[in-house]
Amino acid sequence: MRGFTVPTVQASHAIGVDLGGTKILAGVVARDGSVVRRHERATPQDSQDRVVAELEAAVAELLDESVAAVGIGAPSPINQKRGIVVECVNLPLVEEPLRDHMRERFGVAVGIDNDANAAAIGEWRAGAARGVDDVVMLTLGTGLGGGVISGGVPFRGRDGAGAELGHVVIVRDGIPCQGVCAGRGHLEAYTTGLAAGHRAQETFGPAADAHRLVRLADEGDATAREILADIGRHLGSGMGSFVNIFGPELVVIGGGFGVAAWDYLVESATDVMRRESLRPMRDSVRVVRAELGTAAGLIGAAFVGFEALDASAP
Numbered sequence: 001m002r003g004f005t006v007p008t009v010q011a012s013h014a015i016g017v018d019l020g021g022t023k024i025l026a027g028v029v030a031r032d033g034s035v036v037r038r039h040e041r042a043t044p045q046d047s048q049d050r051v052v053a054e055l056e057a058a059v060a061e062l063l064d065e066s067v068a069a070v071g072i073g074a075p076s077p078i079n080q081k082r083g084i085v086v087e088c089v090n091l092p093l094v095e096e097p098l099r100d101h102m103r104e105r106f107g108v109a110v111g112i113d114n115d116a117n118a119a120a121i122g123e124w125r126a127g128a129a130r131g132v133d134d135v136v137m138l139t140l141g142t143g144l145g146g147g148v149i150s151g152g153v154p155f156r157g158r159d160g161a162g163a164e165l166g167h168v169v170i171v172r173d174g175i176p177c178q179g180v181c182a183g184r185g186h187l188e189a190y191t192t193g194l195a196a197g198h199r200a201q202e203t204f205g206p207a208a209d210a211h212r213l214v215r216l217a218d219e220g221d222a223t224a225r226e227i228l229a230d231i232g233r234h235l236g237s238g239m240g241s242f243v244n245i246f247g248p249e250l251v252v253i254g255g256g257f258g259v260a261a262w263d264y265l266v267e268s269a270t271d272v273m274r275r276e277s278l279r280p281m282r283d284s285v286r287v288v289r290a291e292l293g294t295a296a297g298l299i300g301a302a303f304v305g306f307e308a309l310d311a312s313a314p
């Protein structure tokens, strides 16, 4: 009798899940960062159980024998010691032990992280910061997320909740911060798509928003361009401090607003960043635009899954 071999599929992939305020973006990701399959579903808003159930459904949709790990990025500080999503700004998810829950449900290695950390890890592993060991990434969307790679390792701080770069003070007693943050004068309050929308409304009327502001700048409107340049100067204040603290080789600007307004932010942001930072960091740092778009979060989340898998290997 002729022998045959049963084909074995190596469990070489991870599912990355980017939990957003409106959408759950999930994908099966290879070790080289390529996305093999994708799945998307709406984020429920009504209860913690429903959010967790939809996260489970997104993973179940993609799970097969090629998958060895799951990683999830959530819009919340994460307690890495306990594997807990602490508190989402815009979702009913509080003190959720998501890591153990998903590990028990699917029987694979599971890692969780903050969504901006995940985006930074995505750009570092497979995007604009590929091959670079020291990276600061700022994700300018509705909020301002930050992620740091330091010496080739994601920086997470003591409990794993760092680095919340949007909540550093750039103006003492400045304007109130967004969302659940009670602080004042924080970088986030001046540099997000939401902040740009407020600036646009002051100048162009109540119907204006960040999209309109960027469109007007594209059409050559000098006032719109000056507002965006001013937002860039605020961004540069924060970037200068991050350059002094972390000594990065690259500062990556991403997020929906950050990428859309890049042309109008980058020059003024870079000028102020260089003014505020010291040599030799000032001379070697470069500012680049993110490359992975909306996939950065899910790709990075998959690498958080790989990180959990590799940490659990004998």
Ligand SMILES: [Zn+2]
Pocket (backbone or CB within 6 Å): 166, 167, 168, 177, 178, 181, 182, 183, 184, 186, 188
């Ligand atoms: Zn804040």
